[in-house]
Amino acid sequence: MDGKLRDNDISHVVEADRAHVWHHLIQHAPWSGTDPKADPRIIVEGRGMRVWDQKGKEHLDGVSGGVWTVNVGYGRERIANAVRDQLIKLPYFAGSAGSIPGALFSEKLISKMPGMSRVYYTNSGSEANEKAFKMVRQIAHKRYGGKKHKILYRDRDYHGTTIACLSAGGQDQRNAQYGPYTPGFVRVPHCLEYRAQWDLDGEAYGIAAANAIEEVILAEGPDTIGALC
Ligand SMILES: Cc1ncc(COP(=O)(O)O)c(C=O)c1O
Numbered sequence: 001m002d003g004k005l006r007d008n009d010i011s012h013v014v015e016a017d018r019a020h021v022w023h024h025l026i027q028h029a030p031w032s033g034t035d036p037k038a039d040p041r042i043i044v045e046g047r048g049m050r051v052w053d054q055k056g057k058e059h060l061d062g063v064s065g066g067v068w069t070v071n072v073g074y075g076r077e078r079i080a081n082a083v084r085d086q087l088i089k090l091p092y093f094a095g096s097a098g099s100i101p102g103a104l105f106s107e108k109l110i111s112k113m114p115g116m117s118r119v120y121y122t123n124s125g126s127e128a129n130e131k132a133f134k135m136v137r138q139i140a141h142k143r144y145g146g147k148k149h150k151i152l153y154r155d156r157d158y159h160g161t162t163i164a165c166l167s168a169g170g171q172d173q174r175n176a177q178y179g180p181y182t183p184g185f186v187r188v189p190h191c192l193e194y195r196a197q198w199d200l201d202g203e204a205y206g207i208a209a210a211n212a213i214e215e216v217i218l219a220e221g222p223d224t225i226g227a228l229c
Contacts, residue, residue, distance in 0.1 A: 150226055
């Protein structure tokens with residue numbers, strides 16, 4: 001060993017990660033002790049459906065980037081080249097103006113969504129839902145004196161990670177310790193036959209679930225309900 005860093009030696013990367021990266025959804029404690037085998041996992045490269053970690057171990061990525069996001073697979077050069085070309089031409093301009101890819105993609109998307117006419121671009125699902133919640137409230141203010149602002153969400157729902165999205169979150173374990181939440185969100189029973197709430201099957205189960213939602217709407221006052229997630 002001459003002390004020089006080899007290209008394929010990423011031990012310094014592992015140490016930087018261990019020391020400075022705050023990971024999502026995972027406990028850091030196992031990497032903080034003295035067990036040299038307990039390193040944080042660094043995903044180094046991907047091709048198709050497979051990724052490789054810092055130890056060269058191959059993984060079949062059955063969850064598409066860990067959280068269902070890389071649906072087209074890894075190493076797609078055609079996409080990388082299109083992104084590269086656009087970054088050089090124009091990396092960003094605020095949504096108050098249009099862009100060539102933004103206009104053309106919205107046309108394509110709308111052609112697949114009958115009854116819809118416009119696309120609002122966001123960076124994540126959480127932001128999309130935040131925007132939708134704002135639309136409901138703005139419509140309530142413009143047309144209903146602010147009254148029709150309540151947003152219903154189902155038990156077991158997940159709508160994102162921001163405070164308003166967690167306010168529409170029906171998974172109590174996920175929400176614990178982040179309150180208080182945004183007012184105006186109201187929980188209704190879920191529609192999952194898998195976690196059946198009534199001893200009914202198929203269509204009868206669906207009708208019971210719809211009736212249970214209606215009960216909440218009637219109790220809250222239909223003129224106060226702006227949306228159902
Ligand atoms: C149904 C649903 N809504 C919203 C979100 C939030 O999206 P994002 O993680 O992009 O903020 C998710 C993410 O898993 C989701 O599954």
